[in-house]
Amino acid sequence: MxxxxxxxxxxxxxxxxxxxxxxxxxxxxxxxxxxxxxRDLTRLRYDFPLVLVKEGPAAVEPLSGLIDAILDKVARGDDGERIRKHVLRLEQEIRTRVAKGTSGTFSTLWDAAAPALAKDNKLMAESLSRARANLKVDGDVIDCDASLPYHLLGHAWAITQTQRAKKFAKDINRLVQKLSDIIKADFVNSDAGKSAENLRASFGNGPMDSFDFAAMSRILVKASAKKKPAKSRQKRVQNLLAVLQSQRFFPTSSATAEAPYSFAFDSCNDALKAYRERLPKAIELARAIAMAELEVRGEYSEVKHDALFESFGQNGLDEAELALLPDYLVRINATSLSGAEQSKLNEILAIDLPIKVVVQTDDVIEESPVGHLAFALRSRQLASMAMGINDVFVLQSPAASLYQLREQIQRGLDYTGPALFSVFSGATKTSGGLPPYLIGAAALESRVFPAFTFDPSAGRDWASRFCLATNPQAEEDWxxxxxxxxxxxxxxxxxxxxxxxxxxxxxxxxxxxxxxxxxxxxxxxxxxxxxxxxxxxxxxxxxxxxxxxxxxxxxxxxxxxxxxxxxxxxxxxxxxxxxxxxxxxxxxxHAEKLLASERLRWEEKLAAASASAAKPAAEPVASVAAPVAAAEAAPVEPEAERSPDEAYIETARCSTCNECVQFNNKMFAYDGNQQAYIADVNAGTYAQLVEAAENCQVSIIHPGKPRNPNEPGLEELIKRAELFA
Amino acid sequence: MKSSATDCLLDLYDEQHELEDYQSGVPRWCTGCGDNAILTAVQRLCRDEALRPEKTVFVSGIGCSSRFPHYMKTYGFHGIHGRAFPVAEGVKMARPDLTVFVNTGDGDCCSIGAAHWIHAIRYNMNLTVFLHDNRIYGLTKKQASPTSPIGTKSNTTPRGSYLDALNPLSVTLGVANASFVAQAVDWIPESLFEIVKAAYHHKGMSFVRVLQRCPEWLPNSFEPWMQDPDRIQLLHHENSLQLSAGLSKVYKNQLQHDPLDMNRAREIASSEDVIPVGILYQNRDIPRYEETRQTGVLRTTETIRKGFDAELDKYTV
Structure with missing residues (x-):
């Protein structure tokens, strides 16, 4: 060798x-x-850095996307190309500064970078100034670094909660308004509300002396309804108002209200503890909202609803009720995930709490403590375990792909149950100075840290729930x-x-x-x-x-x-x-095995068909038109067997014209749908039956045969009745 | 949105109503009048949908059919001639939580109220409209209405009417924002009820023309169609009404019609030999005026007072 x-x-x-x-x-x-x-990412135009948009349709936008939007507006006409070149130069400068660790909002970074670039270049100054006037979307600029998962997911979560808070505030304000109206209306209808003093106070400015409020009060008190509003209702409405106005789950405009709860945590243990402590208050609030809705619709009935609301929330709150309240956010690093903390994380995921957990991993090829290579095991097991629970929204991705997965992130934040976001930051200390973006993208390419989502709300099967689409060439091994x-x-x-x-x-x-x-x-x-x-x-x-x-x-x-x-x-x-x-x-x-066996069966069938085709054709193939036509016809129900002698009405066809029931309301009556039937055939004569059949607007009365053979004129009546047989 | 367990429990405690809970008084309509069939279908709807009487309003104009609100044990407004639509629109605008029905006749809607009718279609507010079309002014004892067939002899047209009848279906289908147009006949109660139900569930203005007999003044007006079931054409489609076995057995003239096909709907509406029965057109995506104009601003006493003061201040000398 x-x-x-x-x-x-x-x-x-x-x-x-x-x-x-x-x-x-x-x-x-x-x-x-x-x-x-x-080698130099700052010279490339790609997704990063990102802008965490404060207000806008999207929570996050790439810097290059926002620059393009500005260029679409200003880079037009003869000097369009020049403006484009200058603005793209500024973009590169901002990207370089951010890569070196400068932080700030898009506008502040622009304002810091532009003067240096345009120092001795009037044309560039003019280009940048025109473009700056079109900078309408602003927010913190963030590069793909160790802090990205924390900030990006925290930002998306905060925006989701703000939207929820807006909806909540709208609902609560409406309920508070309506409940206050109930209390006001009760007062206005009370004797105190109709007192001369109150009437005078409600009159506004004007010639008070020419109006006798005392007389008005006497008339109103005398004319008012005797039934006083129930004290229990007044008390209930006041209690509901107190609960709604003192809630701390969302910020309120009230100056006297206590500070709202915080829902962002750095440990599963703390989040779980807060959830448990606040649960009674959450139940009280959800209960108050449900009761208030009934109250303002005037549908609250003490007899029916008191007992129901007494036991409200004994089994906790369900998804729809929890969806009214803020979700919790926990952001942790996988290195700090101790045994105790992991057990709390398991509890959060297993008992379906509305807690979104971001687990950040900075190293996906760490050595196992016993010295063996066991790449990506620690970080992977979290996502796999969460998927095993089946009701947890799971997203795994390197930070470099988070922008691509922004819609899936939003789905996870909107999901009513727990969600786990397992993110590899790419900021591994031993990566030889390579930028985290490159390391993250490499983790995705090399299948070390594949990106996937598992969304239980998308359907019941894996095909609907599980998605690998973000991975490059997902059908290949590498x-x-x-x-x-x-x-x-x-x-x-x-x-x-x-x-x-x-x-x-x-x-x-x-x-x-x-x-x-x-x-x-x-x-x-x-x-x-x-x-x-x-x-x-x-x-x-x-x-x-x-x-x-x-x-x-x-x-x-x-x-x-x-x-x-x-x-x-x-x-x-x-x-x-x-x-x-x-x-x-x-x-x-499984699918490939099934496909193989089906293919085999199909080939066997084909072989048998070609063998029989060699013989002369025995029977013509039936026309397909006939079954199609038959399929379109509605199935016909079997008709009830009736004796031709029996008198009856086709009740379903009765148009409630009142003819028959006015003619003889003992013989003919209406059913629960106000349609006629023969209530008592013996409550009238056969002659009446025949006459009713003749008068019926829709000819649905069938007189049958006479029951009394001694009734006069039967022969003629039977002949007339034949028309309605 | 998912219903909470509380909602489900509250549903269990929802009040169940009987037909009698919606009946008020004995209708004064003539024996055999088609209004009775419409009343029954609507009362059945109220019962089956458990509509709360205090949250339901029937608004009408003038005419036989416009006595309708009197016979419903709900809120009602027996308005002035031809003005059922503006009143109903006002009710819906101020109280979008109410279920609002409109009952109007061929004279009330298609003659004196025609302008309001056209604009009500365009506004597409969430109203359920029944046009009781008996082709004659019945309350005033037989005068030709806009829908009277040419040649109708009446007190105002003793030699027979000179003009072709107005077709309420074609007119409605020609107005922008028409979102639900259907036709029923009073003598097929099953189909009438199904159409009434579909109209109620449609979000937007559902316009149902009900051809009804007037046994007193035009007793034979619909006789040819009543005697020959083949001259009734039942419309059905997977996105619309499906036919029961019983109906299919009696009415064999059936037509599959996609309710989103406006051009075909207009053709069907123009049929003269057969009476089409079913949903001619339904488009669920047309915006409702009351929702379009919804500002989301809470109407508190203060905001109302402020707005009122601002208006009055315009006239301060």
Whole structure:
């Protein structure tokens, strides 16, 4: 065996470098080859930084989107191109400043960056000034960094609660107004309300002396209804008012009200404790709202409703009632998720509380405490566990994809039960200075931290609830990207490179020992791409070594071999991704098995049909028109068997014209739907029956045969009755 | 929105009403009059939908049919000739929580009240309108109405009327914002009730023309259609009314008609040989005027007083 190959295989199996031709990669600033185009993100226009919009249709907008909206308005006409160029230069300046840690709102960042750019450039100053006048959407600008999940989800949650508070305030103000009106009306109708003093006070300004309020009072008191308003009702209405006006779940305009509760927490334990403490107040408020609604509609009945409301909320509050109140928000970091805290998190999710939990992870390839590689297990298990509970809204995503998932985030915040947002910030300390956006996007590409949502409100099956659509090339094991470079002869070469877990791990300085750089002079055909090694089921024949294509700090292509531990981890990562794919309906094994058996059955049927087609046709194929026509006709109910001698009315066809019932209201009567039937056939003569049939506007009375053979003129009556048989 | 458990419990305690709870007095209509059939269908609707009598209003104009509110044990407003619509619109505007019905006759609606009718269609407020169309002025003892067929002999047209009848369906379908147009006949109670029910559930102005017999003044007006079920054309569709087995058995002339198809609705409305029965047009997406004008501002005593003062201040000398 070739000495190089021996050394490579030894490294592959043991992770030890036994040859001077195997170089450690520490300090070489190597990056996965596909990262070559993303060295300076500030020169790219992409989703970040984001603007957390204070007021607007969307809670969050990318800076580039807002700039485009401004350009749509101002970059027109002859100087449109010039304005566009200047404003895009400003955008780049803002992006650079934010990447360096400057914070502020869109407008303040604009105002800080613009003067420096336009210092000696009048045209640019003019462009920026015109564009600035169109800056209408403002808010904090935030880059993809460690604080993004906290701020973005906190902002979206706060906006959701503000909207809920507006609706709540509208409802409460209406109820308070109507309940106050009830109290006022009771007073106005009381003797005190009709007193001369009160009448005078309500008269406003004017010639008071020419009007006798005492006389008016006497007349009103005398003429008023004797029935006094029930004291119990007055008391109830006053109690309801007190509860509605003293609530602390939403801010109120009342100066005397206590400060509203806070609903944002940094620990599950604190949120759970607050929820429990406030539950009686929440029940009291929900009860007051339900009672007040009845009261203002004038539908509250003490006999019926007192007992019902006495036991109100004994089983807690249901979804619809909870939806009136604010949701809780808990934001925690996975590193601070102790055993006790995790047990509280489980409790929140399991008992269906309206609490939204954001768990931020900054490291998805941490080593397990016992020294084994167990990438992404800690962060993944949370989302999987929450999905197992089945009633929890779950969203997992790197922070870099949160903007893309903004609609799903909103669905989670609007969901009536608990929601778990598991977010990888990308701010891993050992990522060799790569920006968090790039690390987050790489985690998504490499399937280390796939993005998905599980929305229980979307339907009852997995197909409706589970969505993997945000992942690139979700139907593949690893996404393939085009990679172009120049070879030694300056010829352009393009190839498809997959982005795997190994590429992702190669960015992390903690795991550099698992990689060895192969000097260019030792490159040979035994160095095979990692995807080839990953495609093999096991160790294989050991005549080649998996190798990764990377670039150094000067964008030169390098080859790095990988040890077997990482290959094993990559297979494990792929297997986890494959499970998610199945849940998402991609390469679903049940469906594929069913499809195979159906295909087999279909082929057998086809074979049998072609065999019988060889024989002469036996029977013509039935026309399809007839069954279609038959299907359109409404089914006809079997008709009740009736004796031709019996007198009856087709009650359902009666048009309530009163003819028959006025003719003989003992023989004919109306049923519960005010339609006629024969109540007592013996309550009149056969002659009356026949005459009623003749007078019936819709001819639905059937006289049948006479019951009294001695009735005079029967022969003629029977003849007349034949028309109505 | 999901109903809370409390709502469900409250529903359990909702009052159940009987037909008698909506009946008031004995109608003075002639024996055999089609108004009775409409009254019964509407009373059944009130009972089945458990409409609270104190939250239900019937508004009418003048004529036989306009006596309708007197026979309902609910709120009612027996208005002035041709003005049922403006009154009903005012009620709905001020009290959108009330269920408002309008009962009007062919003279009341299509003659003196025609202008109000046209604009009520355009406003599309959530009203359920029944046009009791017996093709004659009955209360004043037989004068030709706008819907009297050409040649109708009456006290005002002793040699027969000279003009073609106005078609209330075609007119309604020609006005902007028409959202529900249906036709029923009083002598098919099942179909009448189903149409009344659909009209009630429609959010917007539902216009139901009910062809009804006047046994006193035009006793044979609908005789050809009553005697020949094939001259009644029942409209049905999956998005509209479905026909029961009983109806299908008697009325075999059936037409599948999509209620969103306005052009076809206009064709059907123009039928003369057959009487189409069912929903000709229904569009649930047309905005209701009372909702369009809803400002969301709470009408407190203070805001009303402020608005009132502002108006009066305009006339301060």
């Amino acid at each position: 070739d000495a190089d190959l021996q050394a490579h295989i030894a490294f592959y199996l043991t992770g030890k470098r036994h040859s001077p031709n195997l170089l450690a990669i520490d300090g070489l600033k190597l990056q996965p080859a596909l990262f070559a185009g993303y 996404p393939l990207r085009e990679f172009a470079y120049e070879d030694e002869k300056n010829q352009a070469v393009a190839q498809q490179l997959p982005f795997t877990l190994i590429d992702f791990v190669a960015c992390d300085t903690r795991y550099s020992k698992h990689f060895s750089l192969i000097p260019r002079t030792h490159w040979n055909d035994t160095l095979v791409p990692v995807e080839t090694a990953l495609a093999q089921p096991g160790r294989g024949s050991l005549d080649s070594v998996p190798c990764l294509t990377m670039v150094d700090g000067e964008d030169r292509l390098q080859k790095v071999i990988v040890d077997e531990k990482l290959i094993r981890e990559a297979r494990r990562c792929r297997s986890m991704w494959n499970s998610l794919q199945e849940l998402g309906g991609i390469h679903n094994s």
